[in-house]
Amino acid sequence: MRSFQQKLGEFDARGIRVVGISVDPPEVNRRQSQKRGYTFPLLSDPKAEVIRRYDVLHPGAGPKGADIARPAEFLIDSNGTVRWVNLTENIAVRARPEQVLDAFNQIGSVGQ
Amino acid sequence: MDFANVAGKIDMKRKRNWPIWAGFVIVLVGFFSYTFFFAKFPITRDFPWANLLLFCVGGILLLIGLFRAFGRPQVFRGKILASIFTIFSALMVGFFCYVFFYVLRQVPPSVGAPRVGQKAPEFTLPDQNGNAISLSDLRSGSRAVALIFYRGFW
Numbered sequence: 316m317r318s319f320q321q322k323l324g325e326f327d328a329r330g331i332r333v334v335g336i337s338v339d340p341p342e343v344n345r346r347q348s349q350k351r352g353y354t355f356p357l358l359s360d361p362k363a364e365v366i367r368r369y370d371v372l373h374p375g376a377g378p379k380g381a382d383i384a385r386p387a388e389f390l391i392d393s394n395g396t397v398r399w400v401n402l403t404e405n406i407a408v409r410a411r412p413e414q415v416l417d418a419f420n421q422i423g424s425v426g427q
Numbered sequence: 428m429d430f431a432n433v434a435g436k437i438d439m440k441r442k443r444n445w446p447i448w449a450g451f452v453i454v455l456v457g458f459f460s461y462t463f464f465f466a467k468f469p470i471t472r473d474f475p476w477a478n479l480l481l482f483c484v485g486g487i488l489l490l491i492g493l494f495r496a497f498g499r500p501q502v503f504r505g506k507i508l509a510s511i512f513t514i515f516s517a518l519m520v521g522f523f524c525y526v527f528f529y530v531l532r533q534v535p536p537s538v539g540a541p542r543v544g545q546k547a548p549e550f551t552l553p554d555q556n557g558n559a560i561s562l563s564d565l566r567s568g569s570r571a572v573a574l575i576f577y578r579g580f581w
Contacts, residue, residue, distance in 0.1 A: 316577060318469060330570035334560075336552065337579035344555035347580045356560055358552040365550040370539035371576045384576040385534050391547040391572045395562065398571070400543060406531045406578070407466065408473045415573050422571075 322412035444505035450488030451512040457481030458519045482520050489513050
């Protein structure tokens with residue numbers, strides 16, 4: 316997330332909205348955003364409904380066996396079509412902002 | 428009392444075996460630095476080469492310490508310490524590798540996740556300020572949306 320914040324200017328310049336989703340409640344997201352200086356939205360899905368809808372649930376992997384999201388990244392065009400997906404095989408390895416920007420550049424005129 | 432003799436005995440004491448300590452400290456740093464430091468940078472997070480390098484350096488120093496302690500026990504101290512530190516270090520390296528190369532790879536397959544070309548499921552969720560934000564809100568006025576699912580800060 317930190318690396319996405321650092322490259323946020325490049326996402327803005329291309330008209331890409333960056334948004335995070337986790338099971339954390341809005342209070343935690345507000346605190347963490349302020350602490351870490353994140354200026355993009357962090358959405359709160361405490362019951363993991365959207366996380367389930369995207370089939371990116373990691374059951375029992377959170378504190379006290381809570382269901383949380385596995386790391387996953389989607390690039391969605393302005394029509395709502397998925398254009399790029401990254402489903403990591405190692406929790407520690409996540410998409411870098413450069414990968415998302417490259418994916419966007421390759422798609423070219425997204426949604427046109 | 429022969430003070431010269433007493434002083435001579437102190438001088439004859441066996442030398443400290445510093446590589447044991449240095450090696451153990453480096454292995455400790457290698458063990459803890461992933462979570463607290465190297466995981467912050469993609470280049471050292473995706474593959475823990477920095478930590479493995481520290482383990483190698485620490486391991487070599489521990490081996491030097493072991494050879495000194497057991498090979499030249501009349502010169503160097505540290506047989507017991509070197510053995511204990513080496514066992515602890517091996518356990519730490521083993522645990523680190525187990526977590527990184529096995530536990531962290533136990534990710535659900537997510538076979539039902541939206542694929543390229545499919546419609547992304549619509550949603551509405553509260554942001555950090557409590558405002559409801561939907562995927563269509565994010566899409567409107569932008570050329571694309573980068574949706575990042577993350578494990579959370581807890």
